[in-house]
Amino acid sequence: xxxxxxxxxxxxxxxxxxxxxxxxxxxxxxxxxxxxxxxxxxxxxxxxxxxxxxxxxxxxxxxxxxxxxxxxxxxxxxxxxxxxxxxxxxxxxxxxxxxxxxxxxxxxxxxxxxxxxxxxxxxxxxxxxxxxxxxxxxxxxxxxxxxxxxxxxxxxxxxxxxxxxxxxxxxxxxxxxxxxxxxxxxxxxxxxxxxxxxxxxxxxxxxxxxxxxxxxxxxxxxxxxxxxxxxxxxxxxxxxxxxxxxxxxxxxxxxxxxxxxxxxxxxxxxxxxxxxxxxxxxxxxxxxxxxxxxxxxxxxxxxxxxxxxxxxxxxxxxxxxxxxxxxxxxxxxxxxxxxxxxxxxxxxxxxxxxxxxxxxxxxxxxxxxx
Ligand code: 13P
Ligand code: SF4
Numbered sequence: 001x002x003x004x005x006x007x008x009x010x011x012x013x014x015x016x017x018x019x020x021x022x023x024x025x026x027x028x029x030x031x032x033x034x035x036x037x038x039x040x041x042x043x044x045x046x047x048x049x050x051x052x053x054x055x056x057x058x059x060x061x062x063x064x065x066x067x068x069x070x071x072x073x074x075x076x077x078x079x080x081x082x083x084x085x086x087x088x089x090x091x092x093x094x095x096x097x098x099x100x101x102x103x104x105x106x107x108x109x110x111x112x113x114x115x116x117x118x119x120x121x122x123x124x125x126x127x128x129x130x131x132x133x134x135x136x137x138x139x140x141x142x143x144x145x146x147x148x149x150x151x152x153x154x155x156x157x158x159x160x161x162x163x164x165x166x167x168x169x170x171x172x173x174x175x176x177x178x179x180x181x182x183x184x185x186x187x188x189x190x191x192x193x194x195x196x197x198x199x200x201x202x203x204x205x206x207x208x209x210x211x212x213x214x215x216x217x218x219x220x221x222x223x224x225x226x227x228x229x230x231x232x233x234x235x236x237x238x239x240x241x242x243x244x245x246x247x248x249x250x251x252x253x254x255x256x257x258x259x260x261x262x263x264x265x266x267x268x269x270x271x272x273x274x275x276x277x278x279x280x281x282x283x284x285x286x287x288x289x290x291x292x293x294x295x296x297x298x299x300x301x302x303x304x305x306x307x308x309x310x311x312x313x314x315x316x317x318x319x320x321x322x323x324x325x326x327x328x329x330x331x332x333x334x335x336x337x338x339x340x341x342x343x344x345x346x347x348x349x350x351x352x353x354x355x356x357x358x359x360x361x362x363x364x365x366x367x368x369x370x
Pocket of ligand 1: 056155267
């Protein structure tokens, strides 16, 4: 995880209103040189300044289309900014307003661990293994996948990418999110006993040779701690309270929660599903709280609540705030680029292969995992 040095003290003295006015002014000053991208989990104060909002897939597509902008300020987390840097040419500078905005799931897989896993599994399975990484991973992991015949996916196209990977080889290692991997493979008809968790902290992933032989999908032992807060007990409670509620969750939730839900899909899928539902419909949504709050505010004609009674907050996304956004823009106006996210050339060369395979397998509408 990167470390964000403290901002100059003057930013702490500003009110929210003063910061909003200054951000709007800086945007005007920078004009078409600047594009601000905002992920759906961003706080309300910040996302209102985004030129484009989206899920990871949509933001990667928009990032890749940027030809004229000089600066992309990415209001999201580190892996998203890295992907934007990989997908744009060197002229475009990608900036993350707070360097500490990482993703704990992405940090659960590092290259050394993957190389070790690969050596063991290829030895056991033969050359038939395809590495697939969720886009919530480091550029180095993406590069490994690109360089070994694999690809990236997002929760919007995980199924299309897994189908693609089974046309390349018989077995897949899916990282770093075991839940997205399991939920997607299960939806494709792969039974649970043909999947096994690979634990990078144990010798040989904790797997025996016979277990490797009978498995088709190796699920990296990683997860999202935010989506891990949703439980089957909450699903049962909602159904008991009011059977009219439909349960709609992100596929980073556990398999058990996804099985109890009515629908599961990416943040873009969640937004679209609720927007397209009839007035009066009731939704219990299992994803980050800022998105759920926004849906509630946008559609007062529907009953929308979080699946959990507690606040499921992505604390790293939350690090991007008005202060950091304003500081970044102030510096750009002054001719200084701060917090630039740069992926080295060698890593980029291979990571782009994995990301382009991801972008080549996109359906026009976000697809449900369940
Ligand atoms: P989406 O691709 O659905 O936006 O999800 C990204 C993410 O990090 C969810 O936790
Ligand atoms: Fe990472 Fe989870 Fe936050 Fe998404 S919600 S950015 S997976 S920690």
